[in-house]
Amino acid sequence: MKHTLMVCMLLVFVFQSHTYAKEQKTIVQTNEVYTFDDLTEDLFHLQKTYRDSLEVKLIGHSTFHKPIYAVKVGNGEQSIFINASHHGREWMTSMLVMKMIEDYARFHKNHTSYEGYSTSILDNVSIWFVPMVNPDGVEIQQTGLFQKAHKEKLQQLLIMNGGAIDFSRWKANGTGIDLNRQYGAGWEELEDSAPYPFYQLYKGNQPFIAPEVHALVKFTEEIQPLIAVSYHTSGRVLYWYFQTEKPHIKRDKTIAKQISTITGYKLDKPVHTAIGGGYTDWFIQTYKRPAMTIEISYEVNETNPPLSVFQEEWERNRKVGLHLAKEALQLK
Structure with a gap:
């Protein structure tokens, strides 16, 4: 009888632990439109829950004075950098990056492996995220x-x-x-820019004048990441090249191919992508280090991808950050 009672108590404990673990995964909700207010609230809860594995930092403000947050997962002195939502209609990338932050922080806190990757990697190479570069654009698009x-x-x-x-x-x-289209690399050569402020394609009257871009450049200079990723939508394509110097082409393409294999996204040929003005263009030119722009979701025309596609895109991308952190160890 005592043995049966002990087994029952053990089962209850296991069930409760499993339930608690599941609850820990649900701070970031992915079944509805993801707003700047959602992100702000989620960051508060994530910081409170994972304070030993996660740091939130204010790096600037948007045109409408919204805070732009950076989030670090891990304790490594070196880092990689992942950002999302340069564009208003691409807020699904913020949702994806926030989910990545939550999962990585939770597994790092519990000292457990994640999808075959040891989260102890993050004690050597942290991952910095800016999950919403353009909070004003997101709000305008949504409301x-x-x-x-x-x-x-x-x-x-x-x-x-x-x-x-x-x-x-x-x-x-x-x-x-x-x-x-605000970053200095190739900015002057951009020929298909809108001639005045517009819902898309206007590059500004000079590079680096948008406060959001200024904040991201200053932050990048501060953390000096070994690899950078900028998430966008759409098309399930991966861009990795911008006037990359010959000694670095093989290195950068090798890493890009690995991410292509993980996500199932195709690599774009350099000749069709070297238009300039983008964050990763500037990063590659400035730091001579690997960077890539990752476009999630199947192709959608001038709008946000539907929520129905999120789970597939999450499964394709959930390992990207940890894989790049692991690769960065070889670049130190």
Whole structure:
């Protein structure tokens, strides 16, 4: 009888532990539109839950004065860097990166392996994330800024949106600058830029003037990452090259091929991608280190990918950060 009782108690304990573990995975919700407010609330809970494995840092403010946060997972002095949502309609990348942050922090805290990767990697190489580079653009795309507090901005936004009241195609920041055309590498050569502030493709009258870009550049200079990734949508394609110097081409393409194998995304041929103005273009040119732009989701036309695709994209990308941290160990 005592033996039976002990077995029952053990089963209850195991069940409760399993239930607790499942609960720990649900801070970041992925079944609804992911907003800046969701991200802010999730960061508060993640920091509280995983304070020994996770650090949140304010690195700047957007055009509309929203905070831009960086998050570090791990305790390594060296780092890699992953950012998301340079474009308003690409907020699913923020959801994906936040889910990555949560999973990595949880497994690191528990000293357990993740998808075959030892999370002790993060004691040597941390992963820094900026999960939402463009919080204003995300809010505009999701709401059109029809809230009362933003009525004074609405008329200008409507002009930049071509008069349309549907903002689902919005890519730019709050002043109509396309942030991923703001970086100095190849900026002057960009020929298909919109001639004035617009919902997409306007590169600004000079590089690095958008506050969001200024914050990201300053932060990159501060942490000096060994590898950088910028998540975008859509097309399930991976860009890895920008005027890459000959000695580095083999190294960078090898790493890109590994990520292509993990995600199932195709590598784009360099001749079709070297247009300039993007974050990874600037990073490659400035630091002579590997960087890649990863486009998640099947192709969608001028809008956000549907929520129904998230789970597949998560399964494709969940190992990317840890794999790159492992690769970075070889670059030190």
